[in-house]
Amino acid sequence: MNQPNPSNTPRFTPQGLIPTAEQTAIQLAQNKVVLVDANAGAAKTTTLALRIGEALARKLAPEQILALTFTPEAREVLRRRLQEVGVPSALAERVAVLSFEDFAAWMMDLADNDDVRQCRDLRALKEPALRAIDRTADRYAGSVDGLELHTHSVALSQFLEVQQSLKATMALDSDVEFMGHEEAAEQLGIPLSDYLATLEYEAMRLDGGAGAVFRGPFDASYDLACNLHEGARLAEQFPDYRLVLCDELHDLNEASFRILEALIDRPQAFFVGAGDKDQVIHAKLGASDEYLKRRFSERFPKLARYPLTQTWRHGPHLAYAMAEFKQKRVESALPLRTEILHAHYADAAECAQRVVAAVRQWKADGNAYDGCAILIRDRHQSMAIENALIEADIDYRTPPMAGYLQRDEILFLRGLLGIALKDFSAVKSEQVRVAVVEALVAFSEMKFSIHSMDNFKQQIMKSPDLLGELFMIEDERRDGVEPDYRDVASAGTKRAVIAALAWLSTVDPTAPAAAVLTELCERVQLAATARRIFVRAYDASVITKSIASLLAAAAASGQSLREFWNAVNAREAFIRRKRDRKSVLIECAGNAKGKEFEHVILPFLEEGEFPHPSKPRREEENLFYVAATRARARLTLLAPSDAATRSSFIAQMRLPKSSAAAETALERNQRAPVATPPTRCYLTAGFQDKDHVKALGAKFDIARRAWYVESGTDLTPFLAWMKK
């Protein structure tokens, strides 16, 4: 147990909140390594900001503080909390608050002494990925059995994802170089083709070992972690950080852990990290609760663990429901009734109507739309909801996930309809037209050189009705060339799509849309193609569900093919129109981590959806926990009317039991005296005035470098230094 030292009192007093004793203990902790494993909303980020304020008040130079996060969003939240607790912006701006990637890129540039090109956008990596696949074919085709190399955009993104995972987990840096290729691929748990292509890709990226030529996501962290691991002296070139902090430690993976180790190992450095082991949801990228539970203590045996036991985000009703759900202690001292509401539905369309009703009720209760977030488990779930919101004339936004009309599988079908109806110009956005071309190429498994693809996209932007010619173009690079590995798996798909298009062109546009689309999907073998082009069965299943939702929407509309086509394009126009009203957010639950919303709506809480059957139960629980704990004032749970098919997560919250206990706690919280943070009146007094104002009773705030008087003080003597 970490007892506070009575002579060690805070020099930084935050504004706007009164820190709890637990927060103050972390603010003042003097241990070399401090770890905080605490519940969602328990003020982890805020407390890291207090720790920074304290260090500045103790005259640590801002340049000697490094605060690391895993995402740009988390970095912004930490910067905001620094402002909120009252660290003056002039000082806060000098503190390095960086994502691991940015820090690693900066350190690698220091080491390489050059400005390596950063490719943050995955699309920029497709070209080198394609080259790596070509090199793999040149080198191994004929000598390696079962080489399966695909070059369509979906396969390329998957290849890049596999690589990210190998790098984040540092598996690529493990001892596989002396193994045979097959054995190494097996050890890494990836297909042989991906392994060989990765070797080629890395040889190109690192210029055969001479140094990086470009870096994609995770590459900088990976390069830095490799460099540190090889005993290079790069850590000695790090700036002289005395205080290192890390937020969202539950996202930690092997690459970032190695970087932290190097920072903490420096003799002068102190470390404070905070995370929540129940929020680990990125296992695919190597995140694991093992770091919080075990790895830190093994590596730094003297580390001190500090608790933050209360959540400040919501009241006892949600806090206790989550305590039951996770079978752990969660407390809330807030005098706030966070409502947990339920509604039931028979099918997807009714679920979407319930979402609309929940949003409308929120508005009718006097709240703004933008306080409301609909957090879905998977992107296919948004289709019914988006359609219902459009019909109800409620604006919504979907960052960073594209609305359903712009998803690859839907764009593919839209492309086919546009060709068959000879009406592709009805798709008004040039960006969407280009995306349709990419989707047609991916789902027809066509092969294009980048050059001819770019040319074609340019033409389509100007003359949309040329789209049908896509299927007539042969890649000019291949004229007279024998079909190679790229053509083998895919020729059948392209033939099926061309045949389906020929059929579609003969269909009467007044025929019912649902029947035509169902037959179209069968003719183009959409489900089978999805299973082939998506390596992970899970991704293929999302595509299949997405298509099923489209067919259900078409059936429910009762529209003809032509009407359906027009309606889809009109919807796109609705979504793209300029927004000046406040809008509801639709977001995948996994992207909402670290954020908070007044009202969270969780739809489709049914077996087969959430928890997802193909994912580990524990990770699904964590995802649900993240989603539900984003709520401050209201949580709406939407589940099937048939109790037998409801998500088991609802029962796991044991709401009757937890809400009874919460009522008592709420009464207790409401009776507790309300402590309001002391307010200070800051003076404009400069250095030359210091003796004068000090004699009058003013105090100096070291963190803000400003003189102030406590609230309640007679301000008359200080009028000369008051802001006008």
Ligand SMILES: Nc1ncnc2c1ncn2[C@@H]1O[C@H](COP(=O)(O)OP(=O)(O)OP(=O)(O)O)[C@@H](O)[C@H]1O
């Ligand atoms: N002492 C306090 N008194 C009142 N409110 C507080 C206090 N400390 C923090 N808060 C508020 O609690 C809320 C949650 O804080 P914060 O975002 O720091 O939690 P967190 O543990 O980092 O959350 P998450 O687990 O979601 O990342 C914020 O709105 C913050 O302003």
